[in-house]
Amino acid sequence: ETGVTQTPRHLVMGMTNKKSLKCEQHLGHNAMYWYKQSAKKPLELMFVYSLEERVENNSVPSRFSPECPNSSHLFLHLHTLQPEDSALYLCASSSYGGGPYEQYFGPGTRLTVT
Amino acid sequence: AQSVSQHNHHVILSEAASLELGCNYSYGGTVNLFWYVQYPGQHLQLLLKYFSGDPLVKGIKGFEAEFIKSKFSFNLRKPSVQWSDTAEYFCAANTDKLIFGTGTRLQVFP
Numbered sequence: 336e337t338g339v340t341q342t343p344r345h346l347v348m349g350m351t352n353k354k355s356l357k358c359e360q361h362l363g364h365n366a367m368y369w370y371k372q373s374a375k376k377p378l379e380l381m382f383v384y385s386l387e388e389r390v391e392n393n394s395v396p397s398r399f400s401p402e403c404p405n406s407s408h409l410f411l412h413l414h415t416l417q418p419e420d421s422a423l424y425l426c427a428s429s430s431y432g433g434g435p436y437e438q439y440f441g442p443g444t445r446l447t448v449t
Numbered sequence: 450a451q452s453v454s455q456h457n458h459h460v461i462l463s464e465a466a467s468l469e470l471g472c473n474y475s476y477g478g479t480v481n482l483f484w485y486v487q488y489p490g491q492h493l494q495l496l497l498k499y500f501s502g503d504p505l506v507k508g509i510k511g512f513e514a515e516f517i518k519s520k521f522s523f524n525l526r527k528p529s530v531q532w533s534d535t536a537e538y539f540c541a542a543n544t545d546k547l548i549f550g551t552g553t554r555l556q557v558f559p
Contacts, residue, residue, distance in 0.1 A: 339492075375458075375551065376551060377453070377548070377549045377550060377551050377552075378539070378549040380546060380547070380548075383546070391546065425492075425493065427493075436543070437483060437495055437498055438547055439495075440485075440492045440493035440494075441492055442491065442492040443492065
C-alpha cells in the first residue's frame with residue numbers, strides 16, 4: 336500500500352487528445368514531483384512543487400502543464416502529445432525545507448500516445 | 450553536471466548467490482544517497498539511505514550499502530539473494546534535487 340496514489344494507471348491517447356493525470360498524497364508532505372520514466376534512461380525530473388508553488392521546471396515542453404491546487408494533489412495536463420512522450424509518469428512527494436529528504440513514489444501512469 | 454552511474458545494466462544470479470551492484474556519483478559536496486527498488490508491476494520503494502554517520506547502512510530485506518567518499522561510490526550488497534529479489538534497482542543522489550541512475554535489472558533464478 337502506498338501513501339501516493341495515481342490515476343489512471345493506464346492511458347492511451349491520440350496526438351490530438353487532451354487528458355489529465357492525477358496524483359494524491361496522504362503523507363502530510365509539502366512537496367510533490369512529476370517524473371518521466373522511459374526504458375533505458377534515468378528517471379527524468381519534470382516538475383517540482385513546494386507549498387503549491389512551482390519551484391522547478393526542467394525544460395519540459397509546454398504540451399505538459401502541471402497544476403498543484405493544494406499540497407495533497409498534483410495534476411499533469413496533457414495536450415497534443417507526441418509518440419515519444421509514451422512512458423511511465425511517476426508522481427512523488429516529500430517533506431521540503433532544506434534538510435535531507437527522501438521521496439515516496441506512486442505506482443505511475445503508463446501513457447501510450449498513438 | 451551532477452550525475453549518477455550504474456554500471457551493471459542487467460545482472461542474472463542464482464538463488465543464494467551474493468550480490469553487489471555498483472553506483473557512482475559525480476558531485477564534490479555533501480550528498481545524500483539512496484537505493485530504490487521497483488518490483489515488477491509495483492511502485493518505486495526506498496531500500497536504504499545514507500545521510501551522514503556510519504558509512505555502512507542497512508536497509509530492508511537484508512540489503513546494505515557502503516558509502517566510500519574517496520571513490521564517490523555507494524554500492525549495494527546482499528550476501529544471499531532470493532528469487533523475490535528480482536526487480537529493478539535504482540541508485541539516486543540528492544544534492545539540491547534527486548538524480549537517478551539508469552537502473553540495474555536483477556533476475557534471480559531458483
